[in-house]
Amino acid sequence: MQLKYKNFFSILGQWIFFGSIIGIVVGSATNFLLEINDYLGDNIRAKKDWLIFLLPFGGIIIGYLYMNYGKVFLNNTLNDTAELNNLVIDSVHGKKEVPRRMGPIVYFGTFITVLFGGSTGREGAAVQMGGSVAAAVSKFFKVNRLDKKILIMSGISAGFGAAFGAPITGAVFGMEMAALGKLKFEALVPCLVASFVGHYITTASWGHKHEEFIIQHVPEISIITFLKVILMSVIFSLISVLYCQLRHGIQNFSEKLFKKNHMKRAFFGGIIIVVLTLIVGSQDYNGRGLEMLEQSFKEEVPPFAFLAKLVFTAVTLGSGFVGGEAIPLFFIGATLGNTLHTFMDLPMSFLAALGLIAAFCGGANTPIAAFLLAMEMFDGKGLEYFFVACLVSYLFSGHHGLWPSQKIYEPKSRLYNISHAETIENVEKKKKL
Template sequence: MEPVLFGCRFLTQYYKQLPLLRHIIKWTYFGVTTGVIAGLGVTLFLQLLAWAIAVWTQVPYYYFFIPPVLFLNSLLVQWLAPGISGGSDKMVEAIHQKAGYLPLAEVPVKIIATVITIAAGGSAGKEGPAAQLGATLASAWGRFLQTTDADCRQIVVCGISAGFAVVFGTPVAGAIFAVEVLFVGKILYDTLYPACIAGAAGYYVAYFTGISYVYRDIIIESSCYLAMGAIVLGLLCGAVSVFFIKTIQQCGRHFDRLQLTKPVKALIGGIMLTFIAHFISPLYLGLSTELLETGVHGDSIPAAAFFWKTVATAVTLGCGGTGGIIMPVIVVGTAAGNLFGQLIGSVDIQAYAVIGMAALLAGAVNTPIAAVIMAAELYGSDVIPYAAISCLISYIISGHRSIYPSQMIATGKCPAFLTDTGNTVRCAGKTQAGASKNPLQVSRD
């Protein structure tokens, strides 16, 4: 009799686990297929961008051509797809308010406009467009499969993960970024598994189709001085995050106030970028990979690099240039960390540059965990404790601000900010002034 009872109990427990097994199988399939689709699309985008940059930068004094190129680029966008304005924040907004819907028809124009902007010398990033491209392809895939709105949202998150992972070669950080970037103070743990699968799938697709990645383990000797330096750098990066976000916003508002057509605004922005390149330095144009690599290597870079890179990015995006904002955040953070190491006369300038990179990403994007993991994947595990300290401080200091205004505030960063809970970052602090809360309410569990 006992074997029969044992067998019944076993079958009962087995059937209770079947929904979990079905869930794993379902989201493994969705994660792999979404990762492969997004990985192929983003890989094509990166190869096209690399080719365009290599060709265009061979032109002597290429930055003198930025004004007419941005003018023509703006005409192209205005003619073919005026709806692509709004940048990478659109993917966050789509998940919160549009059930993950992102129009596929805009993808070709978005890719071409981004490639033209960055290759010509516009200070913008490739990570944001890559994540948005992955999200858009994932949205189309979810609609093709006729999934529910809830499933489509999760598939779009998988696309963000794959896009981020392909650009950096950091599949784990890509997954964490995708589930962390949507909310301030909340992580979508139910989406973490498919996001990890999609990030890994996208990464291997890119790797086997010719995208190469450079990983550099930096050796850090543990010390109290470095820990104290990380605390101070976290405070500074929080302040720089606020400066960066405010500069981007104010520059955009100033261009919006101009009673001019969008192509003319782009022409003016191009003239300003040419001025920066000719009279300050061309280091602040495009992706600024040379500035980033020099800073991370520990060599000295211009003291005002973080300032001019911020200004160049604000002008590029404010005048209507198409591109992402995460890469400029990373470059500005690296420059700030490098400068901090120089000012205190530290021998750990390389470490401070990496910590600054992660801390500014945490403060400006509200993704402290993804920032720490990305630093570890790119530069080794020695940086983790110091980056964690700095990232969390920067995240708190930046307050309810973000380069993605559509982020939802799930939990306030401190008790004084709890009234912002349930709002978007865009509406933070305005509830008591009469602004209505976002209709999407967020639970605190």
């Protein structure tokens, strides 16, 4: 009996130790990412509109990095860091390894994308850095293969929790991101520790302040309001599917057209973004778009802002630039909600918040994490509505998503004729056949 408790506390202490190390390193690295992104986006690019014309050349630099330094052979398997979050997910499933160089490469690529006006977010870089740090910790301490998967998940948690100031969400996101229909609760302790430590290192130790989105008014609970929320959640889920399909379609087309030459893909993608920017006559849809995202909670934004951001981001990331996709989905959902609030007779800030969460949920396929994000981001307001919105968005988005490597342990519903243990990528290929 004593031996059993001794083993229990030994393993518990081990998970806390590893989670803390990963949280400290990833929290500090994420703070660096956030601060540099803010500086490049707000203090340099916003004041120098001409930098957008250098985006195609920035694409050449990013492509060169990934083509010459992003591919690593480990355990007789090619691990291409250009696969981004998909490589991290594959490492959780034990198919591939996350090279230690992945974090620095994606950071540098994200900085170039933000500086020259590509439409992107930040959590992708934080998650990949988290996976990179977790892989380095696993190798240094010679962790076994099974525990290594759990540490990769805790790296994901640390990156997400630190990037958005949402430690509870981060803990669950690390367990939920890799697969649909399954949560690996064995990873709860290291994911929870890594996420909370990463968050407090970023905010308390380094003093970073995250953006705040405030719901001014939540409608009273009624059947009519719930029906409106369900209808809007279906719309938000479909817009997330449209983004995912367009983004992956552009990626597949550009890879085929340029024979997977990352430099050529990104160069021509950069030219398209420059042309789109000139057509729109504004740089509101370049970079992260945080200013208009915050505006969508307070006042009306251009009615087709959500569509412009969708196209800008799909072209940017689909052609080979790097960064996160959560903030662009936040933008798309929030601005669409802002546009439709008068038609639905719902408060502007409430519908913007609902769109932000539901669009992210539909794209990421993480309903529990999305609901927790709503609770942390909006101080628990509208709990019932957000819970329903996440479930509806998750169901109606079908088996599509931001990351083709996500494994479907169980279909979302019996309405979908999907085999178990398939990946989203394989499901898409079978549909085309």
